[in-house]
Amino acid sequence: MNEQEPTTRTHVLWFPDWPLRATLGTAPPHPPTALVHANTVVACTASARAHGVRVGQRRRLAQGRLPSLRMLPHDPARDERAFLPVLRLIEEHAPGVHLLRPGLAALRSRGVSRYHGGEDRAAAALLGMLAEQGYPEVRIGVADGAFTAELAARAAASDQPAPQAWTIVPAGESQRFLAPLPVQVQGDEELTGLLTRLGVTTLGGFAALDAMAVRDRFGERGARLHALARGADSRPLSPRPPDPELVREIDFETPLGQTDQIAFAVRQTADAVLLALADAALVCTEVRIDLTDDDGGVSSRTWLHPTCFDAGDLVDRVRWQLEALVESLPPASGQDADAAHAFRGIVGVRIAPVAVDDAAHHQPGLFGSGTDERLHHAVSRVQTMLGHRGVVTATVSGGRMLADRQVLTPWGERPVVERDPSRPWPGSLPGPLPAEVFDPPRPIRVCAAEGSEVRVDARGELSRPPALIDDDEVAAWAGPWPMCEHRWDADRAVAGHRFQLLDARHRAWLVFHSEGHWWAEGRYR
Known part of the structure; x- marks a missing residue:
């Protein structure tokens, strides 16, 4: 290691599977769950990894490894919001915390180690404090620089009790600690692929290359990664500014x-x-x-x-x-x-x-903020008079039933869409959709000309053509279209046939026949 390149003793706190903790809201262990972005797994629980699910896998491959795997969308903004209280908690006990990314924080070792009487005692104190606050899974690494300390934290044995779950790399020993690690830990796929093809598979092999030759071949990015492989991490830690007292x-x-x-x-x-x-x-x-x-x-x-x-x-x-x-x-x-x-x-x-x-x-702008501001004040005033759920906004959701495709959220709240509308929903109704949706569906009677109720068998065959909907004559009709979902779940299973009916008053209805009963899902206007 080049002794002239300054390094700073650093404590890095690693919260394993933080995106899953932020999404599920509970401490590990978690049921088999994976977070997905662009049809690729970006995080998965230990229970999912035990069945062969890995970060970077395609959604279909992960589901093939574990059909019962729960798939959830990844929200990086949620990860950061959930980590802010943790940063404040750390800062109460060790000022000067630095956010590397959600789930990973760094501290200068000097202050916290002097206060507790050593780097190991400081790590034990931080782990004990976090465990009391509901974070028993934290791992800590101590080394020269944040890069080596992060890898040391990941190397901490996960089967040890939390008060001892740390790894300390002695001062000046970073290069020796990093040498056997694979080059993939640097996270640069392009450089990693090229080094692997050249036969360089470890950080020790990468560090042995001439620094000037690496800079000439790979540019500043390659020179930076080469310095990290040698344990020369001189990145300054910028302490997170304390929050103003707003509570x-x-x-x-x-x-x-x-x-x-x-x-x-x-x-x-x-x-x-x-x-x-x-x-x-x-x-x-x-x-x-x-x-x-x-x-x-x-x-x-x-x-x-x-x-x-x-x-x-x-x-x-x-x-x-x-x-x-x-x-x-x-x-x-x-x-x-x-x-x-x-x-x-x-x-x-x-x-x-x-x-x-x-x-x-x-x-506000020079001439005011215009219509949006007036609309907001008007709607908020109505909401004050009617209550929190008195004014709602509609958001399109995924689903097959019409009631499943709308999410009503109180004005001012962030809509939470559990079913992605962009995913394919076989059996869903194509547009244009009814303007009026009945939630829950309204029971109706659909009868033949002689007054007997129309029945639909399992093959979609009608006992009689529809002639009456309640007391109105049916002028035209179309269907049936089968719809079936949740066949494996007796409590949520829905199966039946859809029809479109036009009555004598030129009102178009979307109706659903299931288990011998007729229901009106919506009405076109």
């Missing part, structure tokens, strides 16, 4: 049991949050509200906003969360209308901004 909370001396009382009491707290955001030149787009009752229980919920919150919006979210808490409680005997919003006493409310943005991005 505000209020405690009540006497538990409050009315939504109006609590909403009035938190108005000043909401104003304080907005003032703290203004001092930091920020606006809040996502907020978490914690309600603490007199038994010590905490009800938490995260709220989104299509633009940014003001104080009135925060008070509305507190009120809606309280109303949802009321609805979740069993009704008390003898409860009258005046006590409809009474519930277990609330002793504290905490408002914590989760996602913030630069206030400059939300400043």
Whole structure:
């Protein structure tokens, strides 16, 4: 290793399978699950790897290895959002944390090691703290530079108990530690492929090449990777700037049991949050509200906003969360209308901004922000009067039934689409789709001319041509089109035949016949 190239002793904290932890929300072990992007596996659980599923596999190959494998879309933004609280947690115990990527953080070893009395004791203290907070799977590597420390963290034995799950590479021994590792660990597929064809398969072999020859052949990128292979990682660690103190909370001396009382009491707290955001030149787009009752229980919920919150919006979210808490409680005997919003006493409310943005991005234009701003204020006002779910937005989802193809989300919330509409859905209805969808489907009667109900057998043969739909004459009809899904699941299995019927009033219906019953799925307009 070139002694003139400065290196910094570094602690790297590695959270294995972090994208899966961020998606599933629980600590390992996880059921066989894979995250997929562009039909390629980008992360998979240990239980999936035990059946041959690997990162980089195509979706079809992974499903062939394990047919019961659960496939979920990968969202890098979600990984980063979920990792921010972990960074704050680390920073409380070791200031100066550096984010390498979601699931991987670095610290300068000098400060934390001197405080705890050694690099190993510092690693043990960090692991113990994270295990207490629900992260027992963390691994730590200590070495000269972040690259070697990351590989040392990955080399920590996963079967050891968490307090000992670390690897320390002594100072000046980075090149010896890296030498037997394959060149693939550098993550550059193009350079790795070329080195492999040249017979260079390990970092030790790569490091043995002449530095000037590597620079001439592979350019600055190759020279950088060559320096890493020699253990000369001189990247500076840029500490993550501490977050401004934006969280505000209020405690009540006497538990409050009315939504109006609590909403009035938190108005000043909401104003304080907005003032703290203004001092930091920020606006809040996502907020978490914690309600603490007199038994010590905490009800938490995260709220989104299509633009940014003001104080009135925060008070509305507190009120809606309280109303949802009321609805979740069993009704008390003898409860009258005046006590409809009474519930277990609330002793504290905490408002914590989760996602913030630069206030400059939300400043009105020279002539105002126009229609969008007026529309937002109008819709928000209606939502305040009608409640959280009083105003919803529609998002297209995947599915075969019409009710499955729409997702209604309260205004201001981020829509969560569980079924990808771009995937093929054999048996789904092609466009144009009915303008009116009945959810749940409406029961109807479809009869023949003599009044007997029309039946459809397993082969799609009709007992009689449709002549009446309820009390209206059928002017024209088309079908049947078979539809079947979830045949392997008795609780969710749906099978039947679809028809399009036009009645005498020129209204077109989409109807569905299943298990001897007729249902109206939608109506064309």
